[in-house]
Amino acid sequence: MSIKNRVAEILLVDDNPGDVRLAKEGLKESKVINNLHVVDDGVEAMAFLRKEGNYADAVTPDLILLDLNLPKKDGREVLAEIKGDKNLRRIPIVVLTTSQAEEDVMKTYDLHANCYVTKPVDLDQFVKIVKSLNNFWFEMVTLPGGDA
Amino acid sequence: MKLSVEQELREKNSFLQILHAVAVTANKAEGIKDAFEPVLKVICQHTAWPIGHAYVVSKNNPDLLAPTTIWYLEDAVRFADFCKATETTTFTRGIGLPGRVFSDSKPHWIIDVTKDSGCLRASFASAVGIKAGFAFPVVVGAEVGAVLEFYGEEAVEPDYLLLEIMADVGIQLGQVIERKRTEEELKFLNISPEKRVAERTTELKESEEKFRKICSSAQDAIIMLESTGMVSYWNKAAEIMFEYSNEDVVGKYLQDLIIPEWFKKVHINDFKRLQGTEKGASLGRTIELTALRKSGELFPIELSLSSVKLNGKWNTIGMVRDITERKKMEENLLREILWRKDVQEKQKEAVNELKRSNEELQQFAYVASHDLQEPLRMVSSYTQLLARRYKDELDSDAHEFINFAVDGANRMKNLIDDLLEYSRVGSSGKTFIITDLPVVIDKAKNNLQIAIKDSGAVITCDNLPSIMADSTQLVQLFQNLIGNAIKFRGELTPQVHVSAEQQESEWLLSVSDNGIGIEQQYADRIFAIFQRLHKKTEYPGSGIGLAISKKIVELHGGTIWMESEPGNGTTINLTIPIIEETKQ
Numbered sequence: 001m002s003i004k005n006r007v008a009e010i011l012l013v014d015d016n017p018g019d020v021r022l023a024k025e026g027l028k029e030s031k032v033i034n035n036l037h038v039v040d041d042g043v044e045a046m047a048f049l050r051k052e053g054n055y056a057d058a059v060t061p062d063l064i065l066l067d068l069n070l071p072k073k074d075g076r077e078v079l080a081e082i083k084g085d086k087n088l089r090r091i092p093i094v095v096l097t098t099s100q101a102e103e104d105v106m107k108t109y110d111l112h113a114n115c116y117v118t119k120p121v122d123l124d125q126f127v128k129i130v131k132s133l134n135n136f137w138f139e140m141v142t143l144p145g146g147d148a
Numbered sequence: 149m150k151l152s153v154e155q156e157l158r159e160k161n162s163f164l165q166i167l168h169a170v171a172v173t174a175n176k177a178e179g180i181k182d183a184f185e186p187v188l189k190v191i192c193q194h195t196a197w198p199i200g201h202a203y204v205v206s207k208n209n210p211d212l213l214a215p216t217t218i219w220y221l222e223d224a225v226r227f228a229d230f231c232k233a234t235e236t237t238t239f240t241r242g243i244g245l246p247g248r249v250f251s252d253s254k255p256h257w258i259i260d261v262t263k264d265s266g267c268l269r270a271s272f273a274s275a276v277g278i279k280a281g282f283a284f285p286v287v288v289g290a291e292v293g294a295v296l297e298f299y300g301e302e303a304v305e306p307d308y309l310l311l312e313i314m315a316d317v318g319i320q321l322g323q324v325i326e327r328k329r330t331e332e333e334l335k336f337l338n339i340s341p342e343k344r345v346a347e348r349t350t351e352l353k354e355s356e357e358k359f360r361k362i363c364s365s366a367q368d369a370i371i372m373l374e375s376t377g378m379v380s381y382w383n384k385a386a387e388i389m390f391e392y393s394n395e396d397v398v399g400k401y402l403q404d405l406i407i408p409e410w411f412k413k414v415h416i417n418d419f420k421r422l423q424g425t426e427k428g429a430s431l432g433r434t435i436e437l438t439a440l441r442k443s444g445e446l447f448p449i450e451l452s453l454s455s456v457k458l459n460g461k462w463n464t465i466g467m468v469r470d471i472t473e474r475k476k477m478e479e480n481l482l483r484e485i486l487w488r489k490d491v492q493e494k495q496k497e498a499v500n501e502l503k504r505s506n507e508e509l510q511q512f513a514y515v516a517s518h519d520l521q522e523p524l525r526m527v528s529s530y531t532q533l534l535a536r537r538y539k540d541e542l543d544s545d546a547h548e549f550i551n552f553a554v555d556g557a558n559r560m561k562n563l564i565d566d567l568l569e570y571s572r573v574g575s576s577g578k579t580f581i582i583t584d585l586p587v588v589i590d591k592a593k594n595n596l597q598i599a600i601k602d603s604g605a606v607i608t609c610d611n612l613p614s615i616m617a618d619s620t621q622l623v624q625l626f627q628n629l630i631g632n633a634i635k636f637r638g639e640l641t642p643q644v645h646v647s648a649e650q651q652e653s654e655w656l657l658s659v660s661d662n663g664i665g666i667e668q669q670y671a672d673r674i675f676a677i678f679q680r681l682h683k684k685t686e687y688p689g690s691g692i693g694l695a696i697s698k699k700i701v702e703l704h705g706g707t708i709w710m711e712s713e714p715g716n717g718t719t720i721n722l723t724i725p726i727i728e729e730t731k732q
Contacts, residue, residue: 018526025533069518098521101514101568121525121561123532 008034008138011048011061013078014096015040015070019119023065026130034134037061042073046081049088061091063137066113068097068104076111083112090144094133156309163313166190171320175327180204181218183324184296187317188220191298195310198222199278199299201234203246205292213239213246213295226276230299233272239295244268245283246295253292255284255314257306261299279303284314287322294325369468375461377401377419389470391442406439408446419464436471448475513571517564524564528557566692573621573696574703580727583619585612585657589646592627596634605634609646615655616727617704625700626659628693629720633661638715654706654726660719671710697722 014020020038027036037058039045045066048055064082068075079095082088092114097104100118108116117133120126137143170190174183180202188200200220206212215235221227241251244267248256261267261281262274273279283297296318363370369386373379379397387393390406397405403412432454439449450469455462535542535550542550589609593600600607607630626646633644640662649656666674675698697720701708705725712718 016522018530019522022529022533098525099518100565101518119525121521121528121558123529123536126529 008063008134009059009061010034010036010063010065011045012036012038012065013040013042013045013070013075014038014065014067016067019067022123022126023130026127027134029127029130034138035059040070042070042075042078045070045078046073049082049085049091062143063133064091064093065096065133066093068095068099068108076107079108079111079113092137092141092143094137160309160313163194164316166194167313167317167320171317171324174321174324180294180325181216183321184216184218184294185220187321188218188296188298191296191314191317192220192222195298195300197280197298197300199227199230201231201297203239203295203297205250205294206238210291211240213250227278230269230272230276230278233269237268239268242266245281246297249283249285249295249297250292253285253287255282255311255318257282257311259305260303273299277301282306282311282314284311284318285322286318286325288325289322293322296321367469369466369470371402371466371468373402373419373464373466375463377403377416379405380463381465386468389441389468390439396442406441408438408440411437439468447472510571513568517568520564521561524557524560528554528561531557570692570696570699573624573699578618578620580616580618580704582614583617583622584614585622585648588619588622588626589630591623592630595623595627596631599631599634603634603637603642605637605642605644607644607646610648612646612648612657613650613655615724617724618700621700621703625697625722628697629659632693632720633659633663633718636661636663636718638662638664650726651723654723656721656723658719658721660717662717665712665714665716665718666710667714668712671712674710675708 012020012023014023020040024036027034037048039048047053048058049060051058066075066079068079070078075095075097079093082091082093089112095108095113095116096119097116098119105116117129120129167187167190170186173186177183177186184202188202192198192200198221202216202218203213204216206214215237217235219231221231224231239247239250241247245256245258245261245264247266258264258267258281260279262270262279264270267273273281278299278301280300280303281297283295285292286294286296288294296314363381364384366383366385369389370381370383371379371386372381378399378401382392382394382397386397390397392405403415407415434450434452437449437451438446440446448471450471452467454465456465457463531550531553535547535554586609589607589612593607599605630644630646634642643662645658645660647658647660649658675694698708701722701724706723708720708722710718710720
């Protein structure tokens with residue numbers, strides 16, 4: 001089912017307000033229309049995805065941007081959990097994180113992340129990435145079916 | 149001739165006296181011959197009979213009379229044939245004159261032997277003119293041992309007086325013979341009784357001497373205990389070892405001498421048991437004990453025990469070896485072994501420590517760089533955002549300031565990345581495998597594709613060997629070196645050549661270029677971390693490349709150095725020790 005008929009829903013899991021703001025600014029600059037939902041730790045992320053508690057009315061995101069270094073539940077754990085959940089594993093996950101360590105990359109792909117992106121230092125680079133992600137996932141890629 | 153009684157007696161007397169003298173002489177004689185010859189002589193001369201001869205009972209056959217060469221002959225030439233015949237004639241009991249004497253142990257007289265049918269030598273006798281004959285026995289013990297025979301030229305009636313005297317003579321001679329025979333026997337045995345005792349004593353002395361010498365020259369102490377436990381033999385080595393002289397110990401109990409206090413009871417019990425059963429726990433074995441010297445010094449010994457029976461009693465013989473030296477050596481060896489084990493343990497520990505420390509550092513480096521990146525990004529990104537968002541409101545100074553700030557952040561990012569890379573070199577800890585250098589160079593070239601294309605660089609190499617190494621690290625190494633060669637090029641198209649030379653125990657590899665070169669005085673510094681010789685604007689790079697290269701070379705056990713001249717290119721030399729290939 002194509003996204004073109006509706007606004008893309010993106011879940012951003014990141015505990016760094018600086019990075020969150022950057023992402024927002026990046027999206028703004030890239031002039032992409034989407035709804036950005038933000039949670040700042042792994043537990044919240046799972047609750048959101050499972051529509052538990054406060055998140056009873058949450059939408060199912062079309063794309064998850066996941067930082068690896070999260071408090072409480074670590075990003076890797078979240079990744080494993082989502083990809084291990086029958087109901088959630090179809091959602092594409094872009095791991096967007098600081099580390100470029102090989103082990104992290106390997107492990108992330110082992111846990112079936114859809115892709116791995118290192119957050120750049122340069123702002124321009126960052127904006128480029130955000131734009132590319134949007135282009136790729138929402139205009140080129142065929143996503144799996146709508147709300148479960 | 150008939151004599152008066154007086155004359156007869158006088159004659160007999162003188163005859164007997166002479167014979168007595170002869171008998172005495174005979175007694176002193178060495179052999180039968182020396183005994184009989186004078187007797188024959190006296191008798192013949194006194195009786196004026198020309199022939200006297202002795203027959204003796206054969207040693208081999210007691211029933212046979214054998215002729216001897218013992219003669220008295222008035223005329224040896226005249227009677228030669230008779231003598232010859234006699235010396236080949238033996239007599240058994242009853243045959244001939246000697247035989248008759250032999251059979252009844254009495255003297256006999258034959259008036260005319262030529263007329264006597266029993267005489268075996270009758271013909272010879274008549275041939276030489278012999279007529280009468282008489283013989284008497286020499287009685288040894290109860291038996292006839294010899295027969296003395298005499299022959300005359302005239303046929304004469306028996307002289308019974310003579311025969312009587314002869315009988316006496318025979319008895320006396322017999323006694324002499326008996327004595328002589330014993331001596332003969334002894335002589336036959338080659339030994340006289342005194343001589344025999346003397347020789348036996350010598351034998352014993354020699355034997356004793358031999359064993360005494362063996363015992364006294366022995367290095368080990370030899371001690372013998374009687375069945376009571378008292379010392380009965382104590383050799384020279386024992387004297388030296390235990391510092392007790394022979395006089396000190398003989399007749400004393402061993403436990404009072406060399407046995408340490410705590411062991412006395414055991415020894416006494418064991419010894420008692422030994423006596424009872426003729427077997428002790430210690431017999432037939434070699435055991436290690438502690439003994440006591442006279443001075444009070446305790447020392448370790450090795451003891452072998454055995455039992456011997458002498459005069460029906462059991463004696464114990466102990467051979468003792470002082471093993472103080474050996475024990476010292478054993479102790480030293482043991483200590484050495486323990487020390488070595490300890491060293492090994494310590495080494496293992498040290499290695500583990502290093503490993504742990506290494507891992508810690510790695511982790512630290514990873515975490516540090518990781519956590520450093522994030523604030524860095526904040527600084528950099530938001531500075532840039534500022535510039536963008538407030539572009540119109542900022543003057544050129546502000547923009548310049550912002551540029552410096554952002555640039556600083558970028559460089560910091562690079563530094564962190566480089567540091568991380570440096571710390572991670574060698575962290576994989578892969579074992580060395582056979583690595584094809586040509587393949588390594590190809591991989592490195594592959595990774596430098598763009599740089600090579602852009603610069604038009606030409607990369608050549610010698611016949612490169614295969615070496616035992618970490619292949620990933622080698623790729624990194626050569627990528628660095630070749631990359632540098634390309635980067636630091638001058639006006640000319642970069643030419644890079646990789647060569648190899650086998651030396652005694654290592655490979656000498658070289659990467660030479662025709663680039664800008666550097667002054668030799670900076671050649672060492674250049675391998676330090678972050679050391680740069682050029683402004684950042686001239687040539688990019690944080691200066692970590694060579695530091696990483698050096699680390700890789702050193703991880704392989706080699707050394708790296710540079711030869712260079714400004715304007716004349718650079719050669720980086722490195723050695724890698726040759727390792728025996730191991731099967732994978």
